[in-house]
Amino acid sequence: MKLLQRINLLVLVFAAAAIVGLAQVNERDVRAHMEFLASDAMQGRGSGTVFEKITAEYVGLQMQLLGLEPAGDPSLGGRPSYVQHINIGRNSFALPPKLKFGATTLEHGKDMLVMRATAASLTGALAKTALTDKSAAGAAAFVSMGDLGTGQNLMQSLATVASGDAPIIIVEETAQTRSAWATVASRRITWTATGSTKPVAIVVVSKQAAAELAGLPAGTTIEFTGELAPAEVRQTWNAAGKITGTDKNLGSEVVLLSSHLDHVGVRPGEPGDDKIFNGADDDASGTTAVLEIARALANGRRPKRTVYFVAFGSEEAGGLGSRHFADNLPFAKEKLVANLQFEMIGRPDAKVKAEELWLTGYERSNLGPELAKRGAKLVQDPHPDQNFFQRSDNYTLARQGIIAHTVSSFGLHKDYHRPSDEIDTIDFVHMTRSINSMVAPITWLVNSDWKPAWNPGKNPAAQ
Secondary structure (H helix, E strand, O other): OHHHHHHHHHHHHHHHHHHOOOOOOOHHHHHHHHHHHOOHHHHHHEOOOHHHHHHHHHHHHHHHHOOOEEOOOEOOOOOEOOEEEEEEEEEEEEEEEEEEEOOEEEEEOOOEEEEEEOOOEEEEEEEEOOOOOOOOOOEEEEEOOHHHHOOOOHHHHOHHHHOOOOOEEEEEOOHHHHHOHHHHHHHOEEEEEOOOOOOOEEEEEOHHHHHHHHOOOOOOEEEEEEEEOOOEEEEEEEEEEEEOOOOOOHHHOEEEEEEEOOEOOEOOOOOOOOOEOOOHHHHHHHHHHHHHHHHHHHOOOOOOOEEEEEEEOOOOOOOHHHHHHHHOOOOOHHHEEEEEEEOOOOOOOOOOOOOOEEEOOHHHEOHHHHHHHOOOOEEEOOOHHHOHHHOOOHHHHHOOOOOEEEEEOOOOOOOOOOOOOOHHHOOHHHHHHHHHHHHHHHHHHHHOOOOOOEOOOOOHHHO
């Protein structure tokens, strides 16, 4: 009898889903995307490379096949496309840049690495800054990463500090930066968005130099000097599609579902035979989620609100694709109701229940709790010390006051930013179930007149 009741309940659930126009995500489709995006043929989808462009074209083609409207740049024939082409300025130094304080001079490639620079000469007053604080105007912000740097994306970890007004940001080396020291030193290249006017230099210093800086009094003058070679213009690419809302009033409001399509590419200096960083979990899984949720929404009744589906380029190079999108929104900023970024959902996190996903910054707004009421298996991020809220493309929008969070189930696995982040590590049952679990709550959100809000004191734009 109990078995019959359970069968009847399942029938009712699927019937209800059919009535409201919900489609089910199939593992077959999830695998198809993943096996292409994370294949060796894609060479790790390196930021700003031709393989990132191929990825953007693939995602855009899938959006077209799903019947989404194009939201990219005009094509050569003037027709709208599904890809945004973004110019990036690539600057190399004609002479190795230096960092000076007192009688000490550090040189790029020796005692320091330049990760980004938008000016050849900068001066700041030494200020010791926490990773979670914006830097002060005119400062040379010194940040001790400690254990937080291990296995993390350095540039994303520094998002809060870099959003301040310090012309110089100095970071103590971590195990990750030390392992890539020779590779970065040999490139002597920094990447900046074309047209960026904010003068800043972000440098990593050795532990010995960090100890010396830590012993200096606040306010000590720090000088960054170098000679830039002429800038070269390169590109990164976003893939973008949309479904225009049907409601007379709600149709102008927008829900943004996003991921990042790039990874870190090929690293010839990597020990061992495998040099390709496939990025299956990071973030082929999130990009697949965006495509499959787009499929579900496109196969149902058109939503009342407009929905944008965007896969950002060059997240691994400092969030350049999302920064371009946020600075050039194709709709009024006040119409953007919420952003959900999908990042690393390919494997379950042992710190939460098997069927659960977690939301970065869950406690910052009422979006997560409200979606949970509507059936989303969303819980609070179980890794608060990792600052994940600030380490994905959502933060680019959140810093502008837009409700923006990342959905994930990253359990700090050892394959993060390693060649071992391969397709055979993906739990496809978990991943398919996870995407399916978000379809109904998102369907509710894009058909509701409810608007999320920041909780008191938690809006990043006001912190």
